[in-house]
Amino acid sequence: MKTPKRIQPLVDDGLVDEVIRPLMSGKEAAVYLVRCGTEIRCAKVYKEADRRSFKQAVQYQEGRKVRNSRRARAMEKGSKFGRSEQEAAWQNTEVDALYRLADAGVRVPQPYGCFDGVLLMELIRGDDGQPAPRLNDVSMSADQALEDHAQVMRYIVQMLCLGLIHGDLSEFNVLVDDYGPVIIDLPQVVDAAGNNNAQWMLARDINNMTTYYAQFAPELYETHYAKEIWALYENGELTPDVELTGQFTESEEAADVDVVMQEIQAAMLEEQERQRRIREAEEG
Numbered sequence: 001m002k003t004p005k006r007i008q009p010l011v012d013d014g015l016v017d018e019v020i021r022p023l024m025s026g027k028e029a030a031v032y033l034v035r036c037g038t039e040i041r042c043a044k045v046y047k048e049a050d051r052r053s054f055k056q057a058v059q060y061q062e063g064r065k066v067r068n069s070r071r072a073r074a075m076e077k078g079s080k081f082g083r084s085e086q087e088a089a090w091q092n093t094e095v096d097a098l099y100r101l102a103d104a105g106v107r108v109p110q111p112y113g114c115f116d117g118v119l120l121m122e123l124i125r126g127d128d129g130q131p132a133p134r135l136n137d138v139s140m141s142a143d144q145a146l147e148d149h150a151q152v153m154r155y156i157v158q159m160l161c162l163g164l165i166h167g168d169l170s171e172f173n174v175l176v177d178d179y180g181p182v183i184i185d186l187p188q189v190v191d192a193a194g195n196n197n198a199q200w201m202l203a204r205d206i207n208n209m210t211t212y213y214a215q216f217a218p219e220l221y222e223t224h225y226a227k228e229i230w231a232l233y234e235n236g237e238l239t240p241d242v243e244l245t246g247q248f249t250e251s252e253e254a255a256d257v258d259v260v261m262q263e264i265q266a267a268m269l270e271e272q273e274r275q276r277r278i279r280e281a282e283e284g
Helices: 010-012 057-061 071-076 080-104 144-163 198-215 218-224 225-234 256-282
Strands: 018-025 029-036 039-046 111-115 116-124 174-177 180-183
Touching: 018 039, 029 116, 071 111, 080 111, 080 116, 080 144, 144 198, 144 218, 144 225, 198 218, 198 225, 198 256
Parallel strands: none
Antiparallel strands: 018 029, 029 039, 039 116, 111 116, 174 180
């Protein structure tokens, strides 16, 4: 196929030998299968900010730190240089998260570097050599659903122990190979300690995954992992190997109205986004 314009510099520099075919397209990037020497890898081409449908970027970036004060000021002012730096930061956040999560034992694609808006990374595939499907394309038994759900909850805990929340986790951002779920798409990863929306973003991630697996294992509908995990985190009791129960006893104290309203708003936005993704999947 014709080499996409954004990948051509990588071909010129010998980082990519051949673009094989498109693999998938999402709201913030398009992914291609590429050959790098004898290896088949993925090239994730980030869309320009004005072409992304990921509208709440600022909301996700709250709490992220920029060490260089000049860059920070430019990003705040929204100058041309600042916008360029903002884009680089958005992309580098994913690369940094991939390395950190892999070191912590979370299954993510191995990154090979980000070059001018193109992220080279491992191709996740099954024993048949074909690219692994997204979770939304997979059916499973109740036992398998319970096992994979438990694994995803462990990954979420491991992420939170690093101070990270995926922020956009759903059945569309998880791949499934012969060894279980693999977490993908992390440019919007959230700083748990510095973001005021961290609690409901975590709850949304967890509830998205639980709702999906619950269609195969209905007992998951009765669990409360989001509240359990956040309570452990707030109390300083969350560890990577904590034993989760899925149970949570509500405090008798009055509910925080602001938090409740945030959760309601988040649920409405998520449902709108879910419906859009379903339409895109059906059209694609």
